[in-house]
Structure formats: C-alpha cells, structure tokens
Amino acid sequence: MTNVKRLAAIAAAAFALGSVGAQTHDARAQAKTFKIGFLYPVTGVFAAPGKYMQEGLELYLKEHNNTLGGMKVEVDVADDQGNPSVGLTQIRKLVEQDHVDVVFGPLSAAVGSAIVPYIEQHKVAAVYPIVSSDDITQRTPSDYIVRTEWTSSQPTHVLGDYAYKTLKYRKVATIAYDFSFGWESLGGFVDTFQRDGGKVTKQVWTPLVTSDYSPFLSALPRDVDAVMCSYSGAAAVNFVKQYKAFGLKMPLICQGNTTDESTLQDTPDAAGMVTALQYTAALKSPANDKFVAAYTKAYGHEPSYYAEGTYVGAQYLDRGLAAVKGNSGDAVAFVKAMRAVRITDAPRGPVHLDDRGNPVQNIYIRRVEKQGSQLQNVVVQTYPNVSQFWTYNPAEYLKQPVYDRTHPACNACGG
C-alpha cells in the first residue's frame, strides 16, 4: 500500500510539473501582453542588492497599473544567482521557454558580459539597468542592449577632478576590490586626478572575499591627503568599519556604491566620507521626493541606486515601447527607440543616452551626514550632463585599453 501511495505522490508531482509547463503556454496564447524576462540574483551573494532591483521594478509597474507603453505586462522572473553559467541557463529559459519580449537585468557584471553573445545570437532586446562594465557601451557595444544606469568609471572621473580642484588634494593612495569593477572605478579617478596634476603614491588591491582588511590597511601610506576606495555591499560595511578601527585618519573618498543606501545605516563610521554617484536618495527634487516617498511607503526603507536604476530602466522600457507602438518584435529597432528616449524627470535628474547607449546624466558629489537618526548622502556639488567619456574625445578615449590594475599607471608609486 505504501508503495501505491508513493507512486501516487510521484505521479501527482509529475503532473504538477507538467501543468506548470502548460500554464506558460496558455499565457503565451493570450495576445498583446508584453513579457519581461526579469533576470536578477534572487539568491546567492548578490541577493541583498537584488532585492532592491525587484522592488524598483515592482514599484514602477504598480504605479503604472501594470502597463508599459499601453501594453499589459507580465514579468517572468529568473534567478541568475550572480553566477554567469546559471545566468546563461536562465536566459535560455526566458527566451526559449517563456518567449519573453525583453530581457531585463542582470545585476552582476560577470553575468552581464556572459549573456551578450546569446542576446546577439537570438536577437533579443535587453535592458541592463545596473551592470556597469565600461566596455558594454565603450569598446564592444551591442545593438541589442540598452544600458540605463552608468559605467563604473563615470562617477569617479568626476571624483578625481573634484578631489584635485575643490578638495585641493595633491597626494592620494587607493584601495579597492581586485577585480574589474574595482579597477574601472579607480581607473576613472586615477586618470582625471593625475591629469589635473595630482600624485597617486600607492595602489592596494584586496581580494574579492576579504574579511580581515588589516594587512591591506597597514600597506597604505599615511602621508597622503586622502584614500580613494571602491567597495559595495557587506564588503563596504566591513572595510569602512575596519578603516576607522585601524585608527587611520586620512579622509576616505570613494566610489558612491561604498556608501549606498542599501548598506549606509549599517556603516555608522561613514559619516564625513565624500563619494560620487549618479543618484542619492537625499537628492532634493520633486521627482525624487515623490519616488522616495512612494518607495519608503511601500518597502519601509529608502531606495538605493539599485532600486532607482531599475526604476529608470522600467521607465526606458515604458517610453521605448510607446515609441514603437508596442511592436517590439524587431529588437534592433526597439533598442534604437529606447536609446532615443530622453527622460527629464527621472528621480536622479535628466537622462539621455549617448550614441553608444550609455546615460549622459548628473553626477553628484555627496557627503555622508547624519540627519536625525539617519545617515544621508547629502549632495554637495552637482556636475551636470556627464558623459562616460568625461571631457575626453571619445575616439581617442576608446583607443586606450579599458581601465585595469595597471592602466592608467600610477605616477608616483614606489617613489
């Protein structure tokens, strides 16, 4: 008897699995819904920022009655776990199984790079609301991808210039993650800071997974005006805490994600840090006030740049879909239409895309200040309409290799 029961249970499970498959087919039959394949890390190391992506998209859809460009929207979620191989499997599922009209995501740069050939082979339109790897809109752009957030070096170009001209720093050391996001973040800073006349005397790189920063902190020289850094998530919390605990007195200036709202309240030592990014929840503007109020009401915490980036990504999808009147079938034309969209009232400020598909937008220099019981990234200066190429000539900029560990070379290391 128990065997019969077991068999029945197995049969029921098989049936349930089968009906899941059947449902997706039924859904496809209903005409005129626009299917978003939402690829983001639901689980894994990036799950925490991934949650903000999910909230950003959800909020936009809720505010717009679940329609984009006049079409009813259906969201198919796929979990890339922050792992490129899984991302590839999941995008196959979204495209081949669920027949989505657009791939929306991911978060991890590694996943973002890995799925590019697939996107091009299958001619699917994709919106990258978060991924910041420079070359996706620089040396190897794709006609199938719209990037709506930033390049890693876009805010730090500004920060390098600000550090030299306004903060009057002359000698700086750097410390960051030892992988492409860290290199690109610092590359932008070192490039503009050195061209202005500043000296970078030491560059320290820390492994991606580091729990004890002290050996790296002791490698930092003390006779510098400031230390430039780039971290995110739990690493940012850890790094800033240990920097202060180590008794280092040099001011910290960092890539904006180091003091991102998703971890800011867990980083009490961050007060006084100066960072640069294209967004801050503390930005005072009617559009942002409205966004922050709605977001905080819905989720009980402030939006981070992950949330705002995804929200703006949805805004691009919305306007682009309206521009092609719902005919998203021709991916290249759809992407072109999205790239032509100009948003004047995004929470972060006015945004338009350059001819390689990267946002031209305000970069905010922010200082972490305590307001009431909450830490805030308060805007101290706005650089309007910053392109990914800063003030350089794009053609000449692109002849340089992408920023990495050794490029641009620091001009005063070992000296």
Add this chain to the structure above:
Amino acid sequence: MSVRTRWAIAAATGLIVALLLPRLGVPTFYISLLTQTWIFAIVAMSLDLLVGFTGLVNFSQAALFGVGAYTVAIGATRFHITGFAEVIVLGIVAAVLTAALFGLVALRSEGVGFIIMTIALNEIVWGLAYQWVSVSGGDNGITGIVRPHVGPFDVSANTGYYYVCLAFFVLALALLLIVVRSPFGLVLKGVRETPRRMLALGYNVWLYRYLALMLSAGFAGMAGVLFAWYNQFVGPVTLSLDQTTQILIMVILGGIGTLYGQLFGAFVVVFLSNELSAVTQRWEMILGLVYFAVVMYAPGGLVALVPRLWARLRGRRAALATEEP
C-alpha cells in the same frame, strides 16, 4: 533473466529514450538542461574514478574541468584554433598536463592532507583565471566561443549539440567501465582499500594514484571542452571551489563507485537547481535536504535505491504469487 542481461536491457532502453527525446517535442530549454546533464555526468564520473575507485578525494576537479574549458576559449580567441578534433585533444592534453603537475605536489600526502593540497591547487588556478586578465578576461571571462562543425554536422543548434554530448557521455562511460574492470582498475581498488598491503605486494602505489589522477583529468578536460562550447562562455566560476563541491555532490548523490550513477547525480543537481530556483527562493535549502536524505537513507546513492526498490517489489510479487493458489 540474469543481472547482466537486465542491465543491458536497461542501458539500451535508456539510450534509445535519450536518442529520441529531442524528436518527441521536448522543449529546447529542457534539451539544453539535458545537454548540461551529459557534460556534468562526464566530469562527475571522472571524479568518481578518483573518489570511488582510487580513494582520492580530489578537490581540484573543477580546476581540471576549467582548464579544458579555458583551453577552448583561449585557443579560439587568441590562436584561432577552432577545429573540433584538435580542440578536444588540446583540452584533454592541457588538463592531463595540469594534473601531472598537481599530482607531483598533492600526492606527497594522503587523506586530509591530499584534500587540503588539492583545495589549494584549485584556488591557485582559480586565482590565475580571476586575475590574469590579459589571458583569461578576469571575472568577466571569455565570450565569443563558436561551436565548430562536427565532421559534416552543424551543431550550433541545441539539438545537434545534445547528440554530441550524449555521444561523449556514452564514450566516457564505456571507457571508464573498461578501465575499472581491467587489471589496472583492480589495482586502483586495492590502492583504495589497503595501500600498505599493495605496497607490500610490490605495487608502486604512488604511481597508480598519479596515473589515475591524470586519467581522470583527461575526462574532466574533455567535459570542460564540451562545457565551453555549450555555454559559449568561460569564466572563473567554471573552475571555482564551489564548482568542485557541486561535482562532488553529484558523485555522492549518484552513488560513489558506480560510474553510471553519476548520470543520476548530475541530472538531479542540474534539474533541481534550475527548476526549483524558478519556484522558490529556498531552493538551496531543498537541495540541501535532498543531499541530507540521500546520505542518511541511501548512502549508496540514488542508484542504490533502484535495486532495493526492485527487490522489494519483486519480494511482494513473489509473496503474492505464493498466496494465490
């Protein structure tokens, strides 16, 4: 029916079903998951040769797998080596050479020492892939790998490639079964059980372990090549310690020391992780419970369950038969 014919029938049926699946209207997404299953089954079997037959718990299997995969990527993007046969051979050679180096270091110790050494070796190779950006593309990996034609066949579509991987799986299984049943395989088992006695009998235990490691690497490298073509992408995750653990879990789930059991281990891990993650965020917990259940209640792995259930069913039928008259 003898056990042997029963196995032959089961294997033949399985093969026919596997051959027919793409023709039966199975969605391409599942075909690609099955393709992944064949590939991981090969690398899991290669690890089983070490864990199950030689008594070496090798934590650097992902590195050997990854070396095969990176050989494809680097060969294709920097040296324009794209021929099917030559890349397969190159990938296998690269993995075997890596294992030859690993063995010189790791086989100085046994047991826990060997595990620690192989973990370290795996991390070294992972570190190279992660940081030697000019060669490996760093954490962004290498994209733009194109699947070559196999003889006259274009396998750029998933279905074609499914058959390629199936063929390699069958080949690998057959070769490994021959190896473990050969005198060489018997020596390996001896080395696993009582290395000291084997030493006393005059066998060079170190050499047998070294050879087994290189042989295993050949299959792991082959699977790596197939995986690189499958994903058309290679990144450091391919040779991470996480990947090693996943392969080891496939071996344990499938049944240590069975070889063919690895197919079931790979199947369960590939399908559960991809299907469950669509349904629940807690899929890793469920996967964990499955491992737990298998280790607790079916220590021989999933394949050990089949004969057990079969025996119970038969026992019942036999009992019924005696009751009937």
